[in-house]
Amino acid sequence: MAATRPRVNATVADRPPRVLERLExxxxxxxxxxxxxxxxxxxxxxxRGHLALVEQAAHDGARVLVSIFVNPTQFGPGxxxxxxxxxxxxxxxxxxxxxxxxxxxxxxxxxxxxxQDLRFRVAAPAALGSVLCGAHRPGHFDGVCExxxxxxxQVRPARLVMGEKDYQQLLILRRMLIDFSIPVEIDAxxxxxxxxxxxxxxxxxxxxxxQRQVAPGLHAELVRVAEAVCAADPGTFPALERSALERLxxxxxxxDYVSIRSAEDLGPGNAVNDRVFGAARLGRSRLIDNVAVTxxxxx
Amino acid sequence: MAATRPRVNATVADRPPRVLERLExxxxxxxxxxxxxxxxxxxxxxxRGHLALVEQAAHDGARVLVSIFVNPTQFGPGxxxxxxxxxxxxxxxxxxxxxxxxxxxxxxxxxxxxxQDLRFRVAAPAALGSVLCGAHRPGHFDGVCExxxxxxxQVRPARLVMGEKDYQQLLILRRMLIDFSIPVEIDAxxxxxxxxxxxxxxxxxxxxxxQRQVAPGLHAELVRVAEAVCAADPGTFPALERSALERLxxxxxxxDYVSIRSAEDLGPGNAVNDRVFGAARLGRSRLIDNVAVTxxxxx
Numbered sequence: 268m269a270a271t272r273p274r275v276n277a278t279v280a281d282r283p284p285r286v287l288e289r290l291e292x293x294x295x296x297x298x299x300x301x302x303x304x305x306x307x308x309x310x311x312x313x314x315r316g317h318l319a320l321v322e323q324a325a326h327d328g329a330r331v332l333v334s335i336f337v338n339p340t341q342f343g344p345g346x347x348x349x350x351x352x353x354x355x356x357x358x359x360x361x362x363x364x365x366x367x368x369x370x371x372x373x374x375x376x377x378x379x380x381x382x383q384d385l386r387f388r389v390a391a392p393a394a395l396g397s398v399l400c401g402a403h404r405p406g407h408f409d410g411v412c413e414x415x416x417x418x419x420x421q422v423r424p425a426r427l428v429m430g431e432k433d434y435q436q437l438l439i440l441r442r443m444l445i446d447f448s449i450p451v452e453i454d455a456x457x458x459x460x461x462x463x464x465x466x467x468x469x470x471x472x473x474x475x476x477x478q479r480q481v482a483p484g485l486h487a488e489l490v491r492v493a494e495a496v497c498a499a500d501p502g503t504f505p506a507l508e509r510s511a512l513e514r515l516x517x518x519x520x521x522x523d524y525v526s527i528r529s530a531e532d533l534g535p536g537n538a539v540n541d542r543v544f545g546a547a548r549l550g551r552s553r554l555i556d557n558v559a560v561t562x563x564x565x566x
Numbered sequence: 567m568a569a570t571r572p573r574v575n576a577t578v579a580d581r582p583p584r585v586l587e588r589l590e591x592x593x594x595x596x597x598x599x600x601x602x603x604x605x606x607x608x609x610x611x612x613x614r615g616h617l618a619l620v621e622q623a624a625h626d627g628a629r630v631l632v633s634i635f636v637n638p639t640q641f642g643p644g645x646x647x648x649x650x651x652x653x654x655x656x657x658x659x660x661x662x663x664x665x666x667x668x669x670x671x672x673x674x675x676x677x678x679x680x681x682q683d684l685r686f687r688v689a690a691p692a693a694l695g696s697v698l699c700g701a702h703r704p705g706h707f708d709g710v711c712e713x714x715x716x717x718x719x720q721v722r723p724a725r726l727v728m729g730e731k732d733y734q735q736l737l738i739l740r741r742m743l744i745d746f747s748i749p750v751e752i753d754a755x756x757x758x759x760x761x762x763x764x765x766x767x768x769x770x771x772x773x774x775x776x777q778r779q780v781a782p783g784l785h786a787e788l789v790r791v792a793e794a795v796c797a798a799d800p801g802t803f804p805a806l807e808r809s810a811l812e813r814l815x816x817x818x819x820x821x822d823y824v825s826i827r828s829a830e831d832l833g834p835g836n837a838v839n840d841r842v843f844g845a846a847r848l849g850r851s852r853l854i855d856n857v858a859v860t861x862x863x864x865x
Binding site for chain 2: 290294377379380381384385386387388389390391392394395412416417420421442443445446447448449450
């Protein structure tokens with residue numbers, strides 16, 4: 268009963284999504300209707316960024332399905348898998364106020380029925396998966412590919428909706444769909460930000476008050492670099508990147524990278540269709556963000 | 567026109583299969599009917615073993631599709647990829663006398679649209695993919711998984727039909743379907759043999775007349791080991807394997823392995839549900855075979 272659950276944003280339309288915990292239940296749900304499924308895969312701890320994906324997924328009479336699964340294979344040793352925030356009751360309550368019709372909640376056995384050691388692996392090509400975040404989180408994108416490939420066979424959606432905050436992930440998964448001839452489209456959704464520019468992220472809750480004041484500086488630096496790219500020769504990009512790293516360090520970040528790359532294939536930035544990517548640690552959080560070098564920025 | 571093609575076994579039922587050379591044509595064919603697709607993936611150079619798979623696939627009103635693609639990623643450096651026999655006209659003629667309704671003939675770009683270096687990789691777990699043939703052909707089964715995973719998204723069949731001659735491949739692919747939650751069943755078909763016991767294989771045509779006389783010795787040795795397993799303690803299996811290797815070498819083979827393994831998971835043979843696997847080179851051919859330790863053998 269919806270009334271017994273905590274509600275984040277109670278409206279007349281509130282209806283709790285159907286919760287599917289077993290593959291058989293998921294298959295029965297997907298087979299029960301001819302309407303296409305539009306799918307939003309998540310690791311839970313839903314914020315307004317996720318909810319915007321759900322809203323964007325609701326079109327063309329589709330049924331919107333959200334999955335919640337904290338995928339162990341995309342966390343490296345020493346990363347925050349065990350501490351990653353889990354908030355299922357709040358997530359379900361938040362989804363009740365969205366067009367989400369069902370939530371797929373696999374356990375680890377449903378996702379990796381052979382166990383971790385005997386699972387089949389998937390590896391993204393190094394040119395996409397070993398740069399930027401991939402260089403700092405070895406195997407991370409392989410784990411993302413592994414879980415999404417499994418989810419695609421489980422859910423068999425018509426469309427996926429994913430956020431541009433994880434732009435590298437978006438690009439890798441788009442390439443994976445093409446490479447495996449998977450007839451599914453990915454719709455990208457713009458990054459949702461706090462008023463001060465900080466991109467919404469589940470990991471923002473690791474920030475203490477002082478770090479929270481500093482955190483928007485990452486986005487600000489990336490915007491500054493993007494603006495500089497408009498007027499710069501690609502030969503000067505490395506210098507722009509270096510000075511951004513220095514400025515981030517001065518603000519209190521431990522930066523992993525700031526990098527101007529082709530938005531198409533993550534190759535070297537060429538002042539045609541570039542994007543500025545950044546990642547920096549701040550206390551227990553590792554923040555990532557990226558901004559497009561658009562005509563608006565290059566006004 | 568069927569009449570203009572060479573026929574292997576002309577019957578009243580002869581009708582050339584529809585040849586699909588582009589992914590769009592394949593998708594149009596699969597979408598054109600609600601009947602399920604039963605799928606026989608091959609590398610072409612079809613022999614009676616393949617045709618038996620096609621016959622076995624024709625049930626429950628399904629449409630039988632055969633793919634022909636010599637998959638480069640499952641050949642190692644120095645293996646016979648460039649020399650692997652290709653015989654498309656004969657293959658199509660042979661299929662005209664079977665229930666095969668269509669042939670999927672992808673080119674390398676359709677199968678690997680990102681190119682070889684930028685393709686996404688798949689890796690079987692070592693316990694299945696790095697033993698037996700996998701120990702002698704590193705990466706072979708990963709290549710098989712890569713191409714079959716792509717074929718499954720391209721064809722979206724209800725069933726696959728594959729031969730027990732490639733038993734390790736069959737087992738790995740069955741595990742892959744479970745591991746990725748792919749809702750497709752694999753039907754296994756018994757190995758088709760020459761009257762003298764030699765398993766049919768495209769690579770048999772590399773044998774000269776003298777080698778062809780020797781070749782059935784592989785199957786004979788595996789049967790001999792299987793019969794010995796019936797009466798033996800698992801502790802003696804290594805000795806059985808060693809003596810089989812010696813006998814094969816005496817017959818003129820260069821054996822890669824003879825191994826008694828669980829038919830379930832390729833673990834150590836335990837006299838419960840075992841299978842005897844063997845691989846041996848003979849001239850330019852590398853022959854493989856396997857036999858079950860069944861009640862018939864243990865009479």
